[in-house]
Amino acid sequence: MKKFRALIFIFLIIFISGCGTKEYSKVEFLMDTVVEIKVYHKNKGEAQEAIDSSMEEMRRVEQKMSCFLPGSEVSEIDKGAFLEGKKGSPLAEGWIPVSDELFSLLEESVLLSKLTKGSFDITIFPLWKSWKFEGENSEVPDKGKIEKVLKFVNYENIMLKNGKISFARKGMGIDLGGIAKGFAVDAAVNVLKKKNINSAMVNAGGDIYVLGRKQGKPWRIGIRHPRKEGEILGIIEVEDMAIVTSGDYERFFFSGGKRYHHIINPKTGYPGDECQSVTIVAKEATFADGLATGIFVLGPKEGMALIENLAGVEGVIINKEGDVSASSGLVSKIEYVNQK
Amino acid sequence: MFLLLRDWFPRLSMLTRNDRILIFSLVAIASFSFARFFFTSHEGKEVLVKVGNRPVQKVSLRMDKRISVEGEKGSVVIEVKGGRVRVVESSCFQKICVNTGWINKPGQNIVCLPNKVLVTIEGKGSPTIDAVSY
Numbered sequence: 039m040k041k042f043r044a045l046i047f048i049f050l051i052i053f054i055s056g057c058g059t060k061e062y063s064k065v066e067f068l069m070d071t072v073v074e075i076k077v078y079h080k081n082k083g084e085a086q087e088a089i090d091s092s093m094e095e096m097r098r099v100e101q102k103m104s105c106f107l108p109g110s111e112v113s114e115i116d117k118g119a120f121l122e123g124k125k126g127s128p129l130a131e132g133w134i135p136v137s138d139e140l141f142s143l144l145e146e147s148v149l150l151s152k153l154t155k156g157s158f159d160i161t162i163f164p165l166w167k168s169w170k171f172e173g174e175n176s177e178v179p180d181k182g183k184i185e186k187v188l189k190f191v192n193y194e195n196i197m198l199k200n201g202k203i204s205f206a207r208k209g210m211g212i213d214l215g216g217i218a219k220g221f222a223v224d225a226a227v228n229v230l231k232k233k234n235i236n237s238a239m240v241n242a243g244g245d246i247y248v249l250g251r252k253q254g255k256p257w258r259i260g261i262r263h264p265r266k267e268g269e270i271l272g273i274i275e276v277e278d279m280a281i282v283t284s285g286d287y288e289r290f291f292f293s294g295g296k297r298y299h300h301i302i303n304p305k306t307g308y309p310g311d312e313c314q315s316v317t318i319v320a321k322e323a324t325f326a327d328g329l330a331t332g333i334f335v336l337g338p339k340e341g342m343a344l345i346e347n348l349a350g351v352e353g354v355i356i357n358k359e360g361d362v363s364a365s366s367g368l369v370s371k372i373e374y375v376n377q378k
Numbered sequence: 379m380f381l382l383l384r385d386w387f388p389r390l391s392m393l394t395r396n397d398r399i400l401i402f403s404l405v406a407i408a409s410f411s412f413a414r415f416f417f418t419s420h421e422g423k424e425v426l427v428k429v430g431n432r433p434v435q436k437v438s439l440r441m442d443k444r445i446s447v448e449g450e451k452g453s454v455v456i457e458v459k460g461g462r463v464r465v466v467e468s469s470c471f472q473k474i475c476v477n478t479g480w481i482n483k484p485g486q487n488i489v490c491l492p493n494k495v496l497v498t499i500e501g502k503g504s505p506t507i508d509a510v511s512y
Contacts, residue, residue, distance in 0.1 A: 065487070065496060066431045072489050072496060074509070173471035173492065244512035252508065262512035267477040273507055283511040290472075317511055 059237065059253065064089045069100045069219055071243030075226065078237035078253060088233035092226035092240065099222040102140065105163060105213045111140055115203060116163060116211035133202035141201050143214065143221055143324070150217070150328040151193035153344060158332030159304035163211035164190045168307075171300050176291035178298055184307035191304050219245045220282055220327025227323075240323075247280045247323045262287075263376050264314035264356050271362065272354075273373040280323035284330040285315035303335045312337035317354040318345070319368065325351075338363065423484075423501030425463050427456060430494045439463065439482075439499065449493025456497055463497060465490065 062085040063076040075092055079085035105112045118134050136144065147160045164187045168179040179187075195206035214221070219242050226240045227247045237250040239257060248257040256277045260270035264285050274281070286309070289300035303310040316334045320326040329351070333341035338357040345353040345365045352368040364372055393401075427435040427447055435445050437458060444466075445456040452469025462482040465475040468490050475490035481499060483506075488497040 065428070065498065067491075067494050067496070071491065072487075076508075239508060241509045244510065246509050246511050248508075257509075258507045260507040260510040262510050267474065268479050270507070270510055281511045285512060288512070315512075 060085075062086055062089060064093060066093055068093070068096055069104075069222060069242060071219070073243070074239070074241040075230075076239045076241075077230065077235050079235055084233065085235070088230050088235045088238075091233065092229040095229045096222040096226050096242070099218065099225050102137075103143070103214050103218040103221065105211070105215070111137060112212060112214060133197075133199070133204045136201060136203050138201065141198065141203075143217070144196070144198055144203060144212075146324060147214070147217055147328060148193055148196060148198065150325070150332055153348075154329070154332030154336050155340075156193060156304060157310075157335035158216055158328050159191060159193045160212045160214055160216070161191050161193050161196060161205075161210055162216075162302060162304045163213035164209065165302060165304065165307055166213050166215070167211075169300075169302060171289050171291065173291075176293070176298075178293050188305075188307050191307075216284075216331035217324060217328040219243065220280065220323035220325070223247050223280065223323035223327075245280075245282045245323055245327055248276055249278060251277050260375075261317050261354060261372075262315070265360060266376065269376050271356070272375055274319065274368065274371055275373075276319065279319055279321065280326040281317065281319050282323060282326035282330045283315055283317040284334040286310075286313070286334075287315070301331060301334050310335035312358055313341070314356040314358060314360060316341065316356075319352040320348075321350055329353075424499070425456075425458055426498045426500050428496040428498070439501070447495060449490060449495045451492045454490055454493050454495045463499065464488070465495075465497065468493060468495075 059078040059080050061076060061078055062082065063074060065072060065074045073093065073096060075089045077085045077089055101107060102111045104110050105116055107113060115134055150158045168183055168187050170177045190207065190209045195210060197204040197206065223240045223242050223245050224247065227249055230238050230249060235249065237252060240247045244262070246259060248259070256275035258273050258275055259281050260273050262283060262285065263269040263271040264287055284301060286299040286301060290297055299309045301310050302308065313334050316330045318326040318330040320329065333344065333353070333355065338355045341355055342363055342365065345351055352365045354362065354364045354368065354372065356362050423439055425437050425439055426433060427445060429447055429449055434447055437443055437445065439458060439461055441458065442460070443458045447454050447456070449469065454465060454469065454475070455467040457464055457466045462480040464480045465478065465488050468475050470490050470492040475488050478488045481488060484499050484501045486499050
């Protein structure tokens, strides 16, 4: 009997050791990028259902927040703002009603504008429309056009009140391109949490959130080397954190021997040229996304001072010369692989 | 071996036969897990090619092959050679996919956004990193 009991015990150990969580993942083209959701969970059906629901949630956010999709809530605001005062326009009454979800994102965007002294600015819409980042057909707008359009870019002219938005001048508009991807990542993570998933990663084209730990260990996230395609600069280990990078290498074109990338400085109308890339590690991907965009434009010195002043926020900035600096909470945690 | 151990640890003789079976089994399980962890090939097994969100090809990473797929803007040529895979030609403008170079570990991928072509290595093995922020 004793021998039998020992055998049962041994089989129990073998059974338990094989009973851990398994990896389930899905990759899809979404929001003009590649989205990957990876989940570690015991139950296959539950994991796949959670992944599908969070992908669907990201699709919903895109349909709502994109200024390029006709009929989205944001493009309706832009249309209304442009037609201000005209009969039939939502702005004819002066204020456009906004959903609670978008309203809180607009408030967060304005807060990020204030923090970055206007370097992150969602009123960049008319300026962004003037630039053409379309592969071979890309072109730099002429100087006069940029100067003309710049008058319509200023977050201080956004008015938010009682769930409604208005603009101080006609012709303004909003583009959430610098923050919407992060918002979609957070939304997807919330769906995963509701589905009782406690170990997952949502990666929307490099805007990442890692939930919990990966099989008992922190997640290992690489930071892309801004000048070496396909290589990473270093690795950080994180859990329950968002890691978002803004870099000048994602979309660019050459014109007249000069390189123009897609992160436009809302004050000058031209691409920001102070940094090569900015990585932000924070509790929320929405905040990290907007902050990375803003600090990229703000510059390495003021940017790092801002990171150090914000509780729970860390970052890595690579300036235009390629020098790397990391915030105090991250400096000893980066495992450098490939510097300069 | 047991006699040797008994010399080193006199109290070992107090263990019952079942205790010994248990200890031996635990050591065996531990060694097996250890061996599996260290000797499992970290090379991926299959290359999955997707256009849009639709899988179009799945080939073994061990088989040298050139695959041509029709993306949204034109053709993309993928090369599998010596247990690695890369994009050799693409109709896209920036050629980020071509410049990514070779990949060989499970979980790694090459993306051509304009063509909506995704090349992923599937299979068992632990990549050194889980994702790249860019």
